[in-house]
C-alpha cells in the first residue's frame with residue numbers, strides 16, 4: 001500500500017508501476033475519490049466551525065435572538081449528521097483501492113508481464129553427469145521405504161505425504177541446520193503458529209488478492225498461513241518501535257499450508273508441491289532507508305546461497321520480472337535448484353524487499369532518533385523449505401545402489417554419511 005501523498009505527487013510513476021505489475025487498479029478512480037473526500041472534509045470542517053461559532057453566539061445572545069440561533073445550530077448539526085456517514089463510506093472505498101497500489105519496482109527489475117521475462121543472473125555449480133540411469137525422487141522413496149505416498153493419499157488426499165525412516169530424520173536435520181545458519185547470522189529464532197486472523201493476511205498482502213490460496217478454519221476468523229512471514233509481519237503491528245530496537249531479524253519456523261488452488265495438474269507427483277510443508281524463514285523489519293534494505297536483501301540472499309552451497313546443490317539466481325514479483329515487491333530474487341529428473345531448475349528460495357508496502361498495511365512504525373515516526377521497511381527470504389528441497393537432495397546425491405549421500409555439512413546433524421533403506 002502506497003502513501004497517499006506520494007500517489008498525489010507522483011501519479012505517472014504509480015500509473016507506470018500499475019502497468020508494469022499488471023495491476024487492476026484504476027488510478028483515476030482513486031484520485032477522484034481522494035479529491036471528493038478532501039472536499040467533503042473541507043465542508044465538514046467549515047460546518048463544525050460554523051456550529052461552534054453559532055453556539056458561542058447563542059450563549060451570549062439576548063433571549064429574543066437565542067431561539068433562532070439554537071434552531072440554526074440544529075440545522076447545522078443535521079447537515080453534519082448527513083455528511084459523516086458519507087465521508088466514512090468514501091474513506092473505506094479509498095482504503096480498499098489503496099490496498100491495490102503497487103510498490104514502485106527497482107530500476108533493475110526486468111520489465112514484463114510474467115515469469116518468462118525473469119532473468120538468470122548467476123549459475124552456481126553444474127548439473128551432475130550420471131554414469132548410471134538415475135531415479136526420480138518418488139522412485140528413490142519407494143525403493144528405500146522412505147515414505148508413504150499412496151497410503152497417505154487415502155488418508156489426506158492428493159498433495160499429501162509421509163516421510164519415513166532416514167528421510168524423515170534427514171528432514172529434521174536439514175531444518176535444524178538451516179535454523180542454525182540463521183542464528184549464526186544474527187537472526188532471532190522464533191516458532192510461530194500456522195494460523196492467524198483475517199486482518200493479519202491483509203497486513204501481509206496475501207489478502208485481498210489471493211484468498212483462494214489460503215485454507216480457512218470453519219466457523220472461525222482463522223486462516224492457515226502459507227508462510228510464517230504472514231505472522232512475523234504482524235508481530236509488531238500497531239506498535240511504534242524505538243529506532244534503537246531495529247532491525248528486527250527473525251528466523252521463523254512454522255508448518256505452512258497452501259491450497260495450491262491455482263496449480264491443478266502441476267507437480268501432482270511426490271514432494272514438489274504439497275498442501276503442508278515446513279519452512280525456516282528469514283524475516284527482517286528495518287529502518288526506512290534504501291541502503292539499509294539493500295544491505296539486508298544481500299545478506300538474506302547470501303544466507304540462502306550459503307545453505308544451498310553447503311547442500312552441494314547446483315542452482316541459479318533469478319532476477320524476477322515486474323509482472324511476476326507481485327504488487328508489493330520493490331525487488332525479488334529467486335534461487336532455483338537443479339532437478340535431474342526434470343532436467344531443469346525449480347524454485348526453492350524467494351527473496352523479497354517490499355519497502356514500506358507491508359508496513360503501511362500492518363501499521364509497523366518506529367520513532368527515529370530525530371523523533372519523527374515513520375513506517376518501517378520489511379524483507380523476507382526462504383532459508384530452507386522441506387520437503388521440496390528433498391527432491392533435489394535425493395536426486396542429485398543418489399548413488400547407483402539406490403542409497404543417497406549426505407553432504408559433508410549435514411553429517412554432524414544427520415549422524416551418517418548416507419541415507420539407508422528403512423528396514
Ligand SMILES: Nc1ncnc2c1ncn2[C@@H]1O[C@H](COS(=O)(=O)NC(=O)[C@@H](N)CO)[C@@H](O)[C@H]1O
Nearest residue numbers: 227229273274277347348349350381382385388
Ligand atoms: N506448495 C508447496 N509445496 C512445497 N514447497 C513449497 C510450496 N509452496 C512454496 N514452497 C516452498 O516455499 C518457498 C517459499 O515460498 S514463496 O511463496 O516463494 N515465498 C515465501 O513464502 C516467502 N515468505 C519467502 O520464503 C518456495 O520457494 C518453495 O521452496
